[in-house]
Amino acid sequence: xxxxxxxVAGLEVAFGDVRAVRDVSFTIGPGECVAxxxxxxxxxxxxxxxxxxxxxxGADVRAATLRIDGxxxxxxxxxxxxxxxxxxxxxxxxxxxxxxxxxRPVGHEIxxxxxLHRSLTRAERTARVVELLRAAGVPxxxxxxxxxxxxxxxxxxxxxxxxxxxxxxxxxxxxxxxxTALDVTVQAQILRLLAERRAAGTAxxxxxxxxxxxxxLADRVLVMKDGRVVEEGPVRDVLTAPAHAYTRxxxxxxxxxxxxxxxxxxxxxxxxxxxxxxxxKDRRAVDDVSFELRAGETLGIxxxxxxxxTTTAxxxxxxxxxxxxxxxxxxxxxxxxxxxxxxxxxxxxxxxYQDPLGSFDPRFTVRRVLDEALEVGGAPRRARRDRAVxxxxxxxxxxxxxxxxxxxxxxxxxxxxxxxxxLAPGPRVLVCDEPVSALDVxxxxxxxxxxxxxxxxxxxxxxxxxxxxxxIRRVSDRVLVLKDGRVVEAxxxxxxxxxPRADYTRELLAAVPTLPSAEPAH
Amino acid sequence: MTVLAVxxxxxxxxxxxxGVWGAALFLALIALAAVAPGLLVHGGPGDANALDxxxxxxxxxxxxxDANGRDVLTRVVYGARPSLLAGLGATGLGVAAGSLLGxxxxxxxxxxxxxVMRFMDVVLSLPTLLLALLVLTITGPGTLNSxxxxxxxxxxxxxxxxxxxxxxxxxxxxxxxxxxxxLTRARVIxxxxxxxxxxxxxxxxxxxxxxxxxxxxxxxxxxxxxxPPAPEWGAMLSAGRDYFSVAWWTAVFPGLAIxxxxxxxxxxxxxxxxxxxxxxx
Numbered sequence: 001x002x003x004x005x006x007x008v009a010g011l012e013v014a015f016g017d018v019r020a021v022r023d024v025s026f027t028i029g030p031g032e033c034v035a036x037x038x039x040x041x042x043x044x045x046x047x048x049x050x051x052x053x054x055x056x057x058g059a060d061v062r063a064a065t066l067r068i069d070g071x072x073x074x075x076x077x078x079x080x081x082x083x084x085x086x087x088x089x090x091x092x093x094x095x096x097x098x099x100x101x102x103x104r105p106v107g108h109e110i111x112x113x114x115x116l117h118r119s120l121t122r123a124e125r126t127a128r129v130v131e132l133l134r135a136a137g138v139p140x141x142x143x144x145x146x147x148x149x150x151x152x153x154x155x156x157x158x159x160x161x162x163x164x165x166x167x168x169x170x171x172x173x174x175x176x177x178x179x180t181a182l183d184v185t186v187q188a189q190i191l192r193l194l195a196e197r198r199a200a201g202t203a204x205x206x207x208x209x210x211x212x213x214x215x216x217l218a219d220r221v222l223v224m225k226d227g228r229v230v231e232e233g234p235v236r237d238v239l240t241a242p243a244h245a246y247t248r249x250x251x252x253x254x255x256x257x258x259x260x261x262x263x264x265x266x267x268x269x270x271x272x273x274x275x276x277x278x279x280x281k282d283r284r285a286v287d288d289v290s291f292e293l294r295a296g297e298t299l300g301i302x303x304x305x306x307x308x309x310t311t312t313a314x315x316x317x318x319x320x321x322x323x324x325x326x327x328x329x330x331x332x333x334x335x336x337x338x339x340x341x342x343x344x345x346x347x348x349x350x351x352x353y354q355d356p357l358g359s360f361d362p363r364f365t366v367r368r369v370l371d372e373a374l375e376v377g378g379a380p381r382r383a384r385r386d387r388a389v390x391x392x393x394x395x396x397x398x399x400x401x402x403x404x405x406x407x408x409x410x411x412x413x414x415x416x417x418x419x420x421x422x423l424a425p426g427p428r429v430l431v432c433d434e435p436v437s438a439l440d441v442x443x444x445x446x447x448x449x450x451x452x453x454x455x456x457x458x459x460x461x462x463x464x465x466x467x468x469x470x471x472i473r474r475v476s477d478r479v480l481v482l483k484d485g486r487v488v489e490a491x492x493x494x495x496x497x498x499x500p501r502a503d504y505t506r507e508l509l510a511a512v513p514t515l516p517s518a519e520p521a522h
Numbered sequence: 523m524t525v526l527a528v529x530x531x532x533x534x535x536x537x538x539x540x541g542v543w544g545a546a547l548f549l550a551l552i553a554l555a556a557v558a559p560g561l562l563v564h565g566g567p568g569d570a571n572a573l574d575x576x577x578x579x580x581x582x583x584x585x586x587x588d589a590n591g592r593d594v595l596t597r598v599v600y601g602a603r604p605s606l607l608a609g610l611g612a613t614g615l616g617v618a619a620g621s622l623l624g625x626x627x628x629x630x631x632x633x634x635x636x637x638v639m640r641f642m643d644v645v646l647s648l649p650t651l652l653l654a655l656l657v658l659t660i661t662g663p664g665t666l667n668s669x670x671x672x673x674x675x676x677x678x679x680x681x682x683x684x685x686x687x688x689x690x691x692x693x694x695x696x697x698x699x700x701x702x703x704x705l706t707r708a709r710v711i712x713x714x715x716x717x718x719x720x721x722x723x724x725x726x727x728x729x730x731x732x733x734x735x736x737x738x739x740x741x742x743x744x745x746x747x748x749x750p751p752a753p754e755w756g757a758m759l760s761a762g763r764d765y766f767s768v769a770w771w772t773a774v775f776p777g778l779a780i781x782x783x784x785x786x787x788x789x790x791x792x793x794x795x796x797x798x799x800x801x802x803x
Binding site: 317319339343344345346347349350351353355358359360361362363372373376421425 | 695696698700701703704705706714717718
């Protein structure tokens with residue numbers, strides 16, 4: 001076979017009035033790895049789905065050229081598309097954690113593609129499934145094939161999905177955000193697996209919002225914005241010498257620079273945890289965690305899923321009672337307080353969640369959200385409207401959002417409203433639980449800048465929880481590394497993230513994909 | 523600090539919706555019929571003319587006449603009040619009792635939960651009509667008593683829904699956010715938990731209004747609701763059934779009144795719910 005696997009020219013996809021993809025052209029050659037990079041809504045997933053005839057009913061797809069493996073696909077019937085899916089092009093869906101049928105063993109899921117496209121005996125199929133799982137790096141493939149998705153970890157589920165996409169040896173594998181929901185060490189393993197497939201001759205179309213993920217794998221990269229390709233070229237050139245302003249914005253927004261020293265020396269201790277322990281049934285979620293947080297500084301807590309980050313947050317927020325140890329805000333421990341005293345203490349420690357939308361009453365407008373928080377802070381009714389506008393301005397919004405519901409705001413705006421609400425009662429401490437994990441990278445940078453500015457102005461202390469080391473590096477003065485509920489390393493952020501002492505911290509840091517840098521590393 | 527430009531508010535869907543308008547118009551008509559039937563038709567629901575028995579729709583009797591020669595249109599109009607009263611009353615009472623029990627189960631601790639929910643199971647395990655008959659045998663027939671009977675057997679499903687909703691919402695992000703703000707437990711429950719727990723109840727209840735009207739009709743058919751000469755859609759429908767092959771209008775018009783009322787209530791209820799959630803469409 002010669003010539004490109006996929007050849008697209010002048011691709012246009014529209015959903016009603018919305019033009020999702022505009023004049024996109026690219027080719028993917030055999031064994032090549034091409035990356036589509038962009039933020040949410042940039043049209044990257046729609047472009048990929050077009051290659052599988054999966055744009056959906058409402059879509060109006062036009063293209064000057066759309067050739068798959070040499071055949072003109074512009075007039076493909078559903079039947080022809082089905083022959084393409086799985087055999088010529090394998091597709092790994094976004095959301096590895098929910099893309100598998102929860103009621104069927106994963107082996108059956110993988111065997112399904114074989115049943116559809118290959119005539120094999122039952123025994124041959126079983127053998128092939130085991131072989132595929134083994135190739136995808138799943139340990140004990142015979143046993144795993146008989147298990148259901150909930151019995152597998154996130155990384156294993158993603159491996160099983162990749163195995164099913166590869167079942168019929170497609171020449172091209174499309175992976176849509178293959179590592180987005182995964183922990184960084186697991187992400188590194190999946191990227192290694194994809195690199196192996198590529199070395200074995202499979203072409204890859206990689207879709208990601210994460211430039212660093214792409215940097216490790218791709219030969220060529222296409223940067224998309226609002227449905228258009230704004231820049232394309234070899235990955236090294238694009239990432240080290242971006243020609244388009246938008247690519248530069250994306251690159252600059254990747255949080256990597258360490259936090260400058262705080263504007264003023266940290267003040268008194270505003271939040272203290274001493275020997276916190278919390279058990280859930282048979283599992284110890286938090287095991288002997290201690291730290292102090294001073295006014296005006298940021299303590300970053302980093303760890304993978306299940307490391308006890310969020311439970312620690314809930315303990316210091318007084319939403320959970322520890323089984324041992326104590327958490328104290330402003331020198332006052334939560335335990336032993338009456339319900340009324342607890343409520344008063346809550347004003348001093350506020351929280352910003354990963355999912356701002358879920359943290360707002362769906363019936364409430366922004367005005368009511370802020371009004372309630374101000375009421376708790378003791379502001380008189382008449383002063384509240386002005387205070388609400390003041391708060392919105394503080395977080396970079398204006399009064400025009402007051403009467404809108406959070407559902408109608410963008411992700412970044414929602415998180416700004418959540419921050420405004422948290423500031424309303426005048427807290428000394430803000431617990432930020434993955435506050436930027438659900439945001440696009442450029443929005444992420446804006447929110448992090450906002451938080452930094454607020455800290456300088458207000459002297460509020462942050463307990464900043466994230467699984468993302470780049471974000472942690474950028475915001476933290478000091479860092480706590482959690483694993484399985486225990487503190488494996490703690491100390492000054494620069495020291496921990498550049499000269500880690502614990503093996504686990506080293507492992508974490510090694511797993512982080514990095515951007516190629518134009519200048520030599522310092 | 524820079525101020526982000528904010529896009530103009532999205533269109534709130536003020537386009538013309540014939541379905542919603544039709545439903546609203548029909549409900550207004552039914553409401554008028556219930557409040558002041560004399561404005562819509564001349565004559566009373568009991569006025570009979572034996573010579574005109576079972577005549578088809580005509581200019582004098584647009585909906586025809588029944589076996590006793592009574593004007594079907596007049597009776598349909600006069601039937602609106604008892605029918606609506608039964609439907610709304612039974613639903614209202616069922617929702618009120620069900621929500622109280624559901625909240626008690628969700629928020630009152632394990633013992634309250636067990637006691638309430640097992641009692642609900644017992645009620646749900648009895649055939650509905652049998653339960654209603656039991657109640658009416660004890661209390662005696664009548665419109666009010668049939669309302670009690672229907673409320674009793676609809677309450678468990680409301681209770682279950684409210685309980686599950688309350689349990690889910692109690693663990694939701696916004697309830698935790700409100701708690702961390704420092705709101706009192708009572709405030710969190712009344713301001714965030716209740717209204718959100720009731721939202722799906724509202725939809726169920728609007729549909730149940732229709733079922734309650736039908737249930738009340740079934741009871742009156744059995745002679746346990748309002749007594750036969752009184753106009754009531756369900757009773758008229760049941761009576762008309764016997765003449766359906768020769769005089770379709772005696773059953774079709776009261777049946778249509780029930781169907782259109784249920785449909786309109788559902789359409790309007792759905793619209794109100796979407797609006798309360800801040801969504802259009």
